[in-house]
Amino acid sequence: MSLAIEPGEFFGLLGPNGAGKTTLINVIAGLARADRGSVSVMGADVVADYRRARRMLGVVPQELVFDPFFTVRESLRIQSGYFGIRGNDAWIDEVMEHLDLTAKADANMRSLSGGMKRRVLVAQALVHKPPVIVLDEPTAGVDVELRQGLWQFVRRLNADGHTIVLTTHYLEEAELHCSRIGMLKGGRIVALDSTRNLLASVSGSRTTVHVMARDGTRHTLQIEGYARLERELARLRQQGVEIADIELERPDLEQVFLRLTS
């Protein structure tokens, strides 16, 4: 595959289980070696210039891993040190604050709930302020509150110029946050376009309208553009339909996903 993610993008990597999303991320992160080809992060080859490449990269792994010997703060200090940074407490405090971890700073990792451990994983990926942040299923199994807080923080990082690469099974998250999406299937890219174009590709210019009548009947209309909507509704009224409610069905990524990957 050939894929270039531009600086500052919020890029989504989607695909069914086994499509190769995590393998691709592992190759980028240096956790797996590609049989052939090359990958660079901000111009640094992940094999030949691995130290520079890894400094550019913050990865939130999919598995809920932690070191049971240490507290949250110790884990973050250690991770800073691995990246060659000492005296990083100001930034560590800020990251913990944004991820609502401050109250748990001195708690042992073992004592944290799954959601809290996920927050620490995110914090560990950010301790060295990497320009590129890779989130591999960051919201898998976490509560709504964390999701909201996490996305707010990630969007702020993106607004500050950080490149975000996201894999998720929650397609609505990708649709909401990603400006561009690549879809993988069997280790190949089957779609690569802006989110808007991908959505348009599944529906074209047609919109589906569900009309609920007062007598409980339901009418489905397919219209070409909203300009035709009033004419179609007028036609229904002429047929004696008393309109109680109208629902517009917008195309979503799930339809794109199913069409391209099934």
Next chain:
Amino acid sequence: MTSFWTLFSKELLRFIKVSVQTVAAPVLTSVLYLVIFGQVLEGRMQVFDGVRYTAFLVPGLVMMSVLQNAFANSSSSLIQSKITGNIVFILLAPISYAEFFWAYVAASMARGLAVGAGVLAVSAAFVELRLEAPHWTLAFALLGAALLGALGVLAGIVSEKIDQLAAFQNFVILPLTMLSGVFYSIQSLPGFWRGLSHANPFFYMIDGFRYGFFGASDVAPGVSLAIVATAFLAVALVCLLLLKSGYRLRT
């Protein structure tokens, strides 16, 4: 260097946080060996002229503790990190394979030497000891701990399950340690077994370490040190090559 120091400090903290299990327990085990073997064999065995059996036993037990604990530190830390998956934090960081190797080896040396010092300190309360050539004692303790720390790194890299590591520990490390002359001088063995002991690198570590105490050994300490240093370099080279290739660490 910060990466190295951080990984080294992390490995130090790891065993210090559970020091009852990682330092105090092995000290107690070795002291029990001293009490039991010393009690049973004192007066029945004379290895070096003018040296009581318990005094002969102490350096062997100290070195055995250094070696076993240096091995246990790096091997258990690596296998636990691999099994729980938290090795990913190290693998994602810009840590060179040489920094990785030396950090694990240095922390293993620290634990091995801490346990060895503990055994020596407790033993000194029971047995009168003398140190004829402390520089030899120190050299063998450092190099022996480094060799076993490196062997622990090797076993930790190669093993994928706890039982594989346990097999390495029980069928390689333990027999080589117990048959290295901790409890006896190889001069007391029949010819065949004496010859076989010379093929055991652990024998040279124990023998050289003991030379520092009594100024007497089965093999000249310089020769022993050269053999141990060669063994360390060989194991270190294998470890560095494996780490560079990412064998069983990076897929």
